[in-house]
Amino acid sequence: xxxxxxxxxxxxxxxxxxxxxxxxxxxxxxxxxxxxxxxxxxxxxxxxxxxxxxxxxxxxxxxxxxxxxxxxxxxxxxxxxxxxxxxxxxxxxxxxxxxxxxxxxxxxxxxxxxxxxxxxxxxxxxxxxxxxxxxxxxxxxxxxxxxxxxxxxxxxxxxxxxxxxxxxxxxxxxxxxxxxxxxxxxxxxxxxxxxxxxxxxxxxxxxxxxxxxxxxxxxxxxxxxxxxxxxxxxxxxxxxxxxxxxxxxxxxxxxxxxxxxxxxxxxxxxxxxxxxxxxxxxxxxxxxxxxxxxxxxxxxxxxxxx
Amino acid sequence: xxxxxxxxxxxxxxxxxxxxxxxxxxxxxxxxxxxxxxxxxxxxxxxxxxxxxxxxxxxxxxxxxxxxxxxxxxxxxxxxxxxxxxxxxxxxxxxxxxxxxxxxxxxxxxxxxxxxxxxxxxxxxxxxxxxxxxxxxxxxxxxxxxxxxxxxxxxxxxxxxxxxxxxxxxxxxxxxxxxxxxxxxxxxxxxxxxxxxxxxxxxxxxxxxxxxxxxxxxxxxxxxxxxxxxxxxxxxxxxxxxxxxxxxxxxxxxxxxxxxxxxxxxxxxxxxxxxxxxxxxxxxxxxxxxxxxxxxxxxxxxxx
Numbered sequence: 001x002x003x004x005x006x007x008x009x010x011x012x013x014x015x016x017x018x019x020x021x022x023x024x025x026x027x028x029x030x031x032x033x034x035x036x037x038x039x040x041x042x043x044x045x046x047x048x049x050x051x052x053x054x055x056x057x058x059x060x061x062x063x064x065x066x067x068x069x070x071x072x073x074x075x076x077x078x079x080x081x082x083x084x085x086x087x088x089x090x091x092x093x094x095x096x097x098x099x100x101x102x103x104x105x106x107x108x109x110x111x112x113x114x115x116x117x118x119x120x121x122x123x124x125x126x127x128x129x130x131x132x133x134x135x136x137x138x139x140x141x142x143x144x145x146x147x148x149x150x151x152x153x154x155x156x157x158x159x160x161x162x163x164x165x166x167x168x169x170x171x172x173x174x175x176x177x178x179x180x181x182x183x184x185x186x187x188x189x190x191x192x193x194x195x196x197x198x199x200x201x202x203x204x205x206x207x208x209x210x211x212x213x214x215x216x217x218x219x220x221x222x223x224x225x226x227x228x229x230x231x232x233x234x235x236x237x238x239x240x241x242x243x244x245x246x247x248x249x250x251x252x253x254x255x256x257x258x259x260x261x262x263x264x265x266x267x268x269x270x271x272x273x274x275x276x277x278x279x280x281x282x283x284x285x286x287x288x289x290x291x292x293x294x295x296x297x298x299x300x301x302x303x304x305x306x
Numbered sequence: 307x308x309x310x311x312x313x314x315x316x317x318x319x320x321x322x323x324x325x326x327x328x329x330x331x332x333x334x335x336x337x338x339x340x341x342x343x344x345x346x347x348x349x350x351x352x353x354x355x356x357x358x359x360x361x362x363x364x365x366x367x368x369x370x371x372x373x374x375x376x377x378x379x380x381x382x383x384x385x386x387x388x389x390x391x392x393x394x395x396x397x398x399x400x401x402x403x404x405x406x407x408x409x410x411x412x413x414x415x416x417x418x419x420x421x422x423x424x425x426x427x428x429x430x431x432x433x434x435x436x437x438x439x440x441x442x443x444x445x446x447x448x449x450x451x452x453x454x455x456x457x458x459x460x461x462x463x464x465x466x467x468x469x470x471x472x473x474x475x476x477x478x479x480x481x482x483x484x485x486x487x488x489x490x491x492x493x494x495x496x497x498x499x500x501x502x503x504x505x506x507x508x509x510x511x512x513x514x515x516x517x518x519x520x521x522x523x524x525x526x527x528x529x530x531x532x533x534x535x536x537x538x539x540x541x542x543x544x545x546x547x548x549x550x551x552x553x554x555x556x557x558x559x560x561x562x563x564x565x566x567x568x569x570x571x572x573x574x575x576x577x578x579x580x581x582x583x584x585x586x587x588x589x590x591x592x593x594x595x596x597x598x599x600x601x602x603x604x605x606x607x608x609x610x
Contacts, residue, residue: 015345016317016481021506045482046315046513068386088365088410109386109409148516150483151455154407157311158388178317178481179344182452185404202567203347205323210345214449218404234563255534258559262504262534 006038006165008172009284010191010220014207016178018197019251019261023277024175025052026267029196030277031171032138040164042187043177044129044144044156045110051264056134056141063132065144065159066125067108067152072099074120083121100289107152129156131163140167153177157186180210188215193284197247201232205239211242221287225280228253229232246287248280307466308599309475311523314437315510317345317481319379319502320530323563325513326351327573330438331588337473338442339465341458341490342480353570354434354442362445362457364428368413372398374420381421382415404450407450431460433468443467455485459539462493462517473593496598497523497550498591503532503559505540511542515549526594527551529560529588533534554594 011024020121021043028039041049050056070083070092077097084093091105092112100195103126129146144160146153147163157177164172176187188194194215208224215222220276226236229250240247251273260267312325326348328337334385340348365594370390377397382390389405390412392398396422401412413421429447436442443465445457458480463477479490491497497518501511507530518525527546532539539556546553557563562580563573573584 015347016319017502018318043482043486046317046506046507046510048316051505051509086410086414088408101345107407107409109407109411110384111411111414112412114384115414140416148483148513149488149520151488153482154387156450173489179342180449181344181402181447181454181455181486183482183484184344185450185452189402189404201564202350203345206350210449210596216311217450231561232567233533250575257563258531261530262507262538264505 006169006172008174008238010174010176010188010193010194011121011189011197011302012176012194013178013197014180014211015204018199018204020178020197021048021175022052022223023195023197023225023227023260024173025049026277027281028139028173029266029268030274030281031173033204035167035171036169036172037173038140038142038164038167038169040160040172040174041141042157042160042174043144044146044153045162045177045183047143047145049141049175050134050143052266053134053136053141056136059133059135062130063163064127065129065131065156066127067106067155068110068123069103069106069108069126069219070101070112070121070123072101072120073122075117077120078118080117082117086111086115105149108155128152129159131156131160133163133167140169151247153183154186157183161190180214185214185218188218188220191220192219195280196222196224198224198236199228199231200226200234200236202234205236207236208236209239209243212245223248223287226250228257246283248283249276253278307470307471307475308595309477309497310477310496310595311477311479311491312498312500313479313487313490313514314481314500314502314507315483315512315514316502316507319500319507320557321500322347322478323567323573324500324528324530325476327584328588328591329440329476330572331574331585331592334439335472335474336440336467337465337475338436339461339475339477340442340444341387341461341477341486343445343447343454343457343461343486344480346446348442349434349444351567351572353437353460356432356434358433360431362425362431362460363425364451364456365408366404366423366425367408368401368410369422369424370399370401371420371422372396374400374418375419378417380415380417384411384415386411404415408452408593409419417564429457431464432458433464443468455489458489459492460487462489483513488512488517488521490516491521491523494523497525499525499527499546501527501529501542501545503529503534503539505538508538508542508545512545515545515551519549524576525551526554528554529556532556533558555590557587558583603610
């Protein structure tokens with residue numbers, strides 16, 4: 001289900017704070033030297049990609065992400081409670097002819113509207129977040145941003161994915177949310193390859209296992225970058241070996257890295273790390289070739305990376 | 307009973323490490339509720355032995371029975387989440403479970419009863435005894451499952467049911483500001499906002515503070531990983547200040563805090579200067595909680 005003519009690489013992790021956003025931003029910078037690339041910030045609860053691009057210029061107005069929520073058009077509700085029984089989110093209650101709708105819980109599926117025998121339910125759009133486009137140099141950045149207090153992150157993620165695919169860039173790098181539940185799943189779905197960023201700590205080791213299982217359940221090929229190498233001594237490598245997932249590279253850790261991380265500084269001045277990440281992209285390409293992936297498009301698309 | 311919640315917005319800000327250190331220093335007076343159900347690390351941080359494990363069911367999922375499906379496509383057109391597509395090489399349609407929101411619209415419109423409900427286990431709800439003498443409630447969500455908010459609510463409820471009147475419930479919240487975070491904040495008497503002293507940490511904490519303000523949760527602030535850039539430290543403190551949140555403590559960026567986890571210790575058991583600094587922070591946190599007990603500013607009724 002890859003998006004047409006775009007090679008999509010998702011950067012995810014399981015545990016938060018392992019370096020997903022930093023690595024996603026740096027991969028986008030490396031790709032941008034030779035090709036068109038869109039960096040899609042799908043961590044819509046805590047979007048931080050733009051922090052790496054101080055000179056990014058907004059393109060157009062932010063697009064509202066909306067879902068359709070029901071409202072009652074008349075007071076002639078006969079309290080059959082079909083809507084109440086059918087709604088699986090507890091968002092609509094019809095008692096004594098009064099329809100009460102909790103638009104915060106509604107997922108906008110439209111089922112109550114279809115089911116109402118009196119036909120008194122209609123729908124109106126409700127804004128749950130924004131999807132915005134920015135440009136810095138040759139990088140396009142699409143940011144999904146969920147409204148504070150909302151719980152429908154997956155709809156914002158899907159809207160940002162659509163917007164990113166419309167950029168028609170050759171590559172798309174996705175910065176995914178942490179965890180292994182619905183937001184991470186939606187962010188990963190439809191990508192061609194997942195780079196999982198781990199750090200050598202017991203927490204990250206545990207959460208990486210979940211992230212690898214998630215990729216496998218999505219039939220998504222993945223590889224691991226061990227970030228902050230030397231920061232701890234949890235054995236990420238053995239886990240990867242046992243689960244048959246390649247370690248793509250190790251990025252060493254130092255106090256200077258921690259300072260750069262705090263300031264949101266790219267690694268483009270660091271030749272060795274840039275070379276390392278270029279190698280990662282090449283490695284991904286090789287994996288596609290080795291496996292003789294039936295989806296011809298990703299391997300063809302990755303062909304041109306280096 | 308008092309419930310405190312530890313959250314940060316950003317992942318990796320130090321929530322679990324801080325929560326585990328606090329729990330360890332409270333000892334038998336507390337119950338640890340690990341509400342980060344899709345990246346649950348509390349049991350690792352505290353060292354624990356599982357005592358009770360129950361399967362968690364999140365509610366039925368929807369599947370299309372291939373032999374009953376005529377491929378009419380009505381469900382595909384009805385689904386607003388693009389979760390239904392043609393099965394390759396078949397007439398029948400297929401529901402992509404990872405995209406399905408489980409609304410049931412497809413089952414409602416199908417004229418051939420081809421959409422079936424199947425209940426599948428979505429994870430585990432667990433009770434454990436930590437090696438530090440207090441119990442913990444935690445959970446594991448199956449990768450790819452939704453309804454993590456519901457599982458968080460179960461973790462909190464179980465911790466409440468186990469807690470005696472004089473106990474402190476320590477809720478370790480997940481990253482972000484979404485459904486499971488809202489479920490973690492619900493019922494908390496005090497929220498400890500961990501602000502990572504980084505630009506992204508400040509931005510993400512700001513969104514968390516906005517959420518907690520909307521939910522009318524009292525807050526207190528802890529700046530973590532300070533000392534890398536004094537200007538950014540000042541910005542982190544300023545975030546708390548302009549939101550009227552007290553700065554309870556500041557924790558220095560210190561690689562030895564990380565190293566301690568490798569040896570099955572929490573920050574509270576660290577030796578030397580780093581340990582002394584952390585224990586001073588924990589003392590301040592404990593006095594803040596004691597103050598809360600005395601004031602009795604509880605939110606017992608807002609438990610949904």
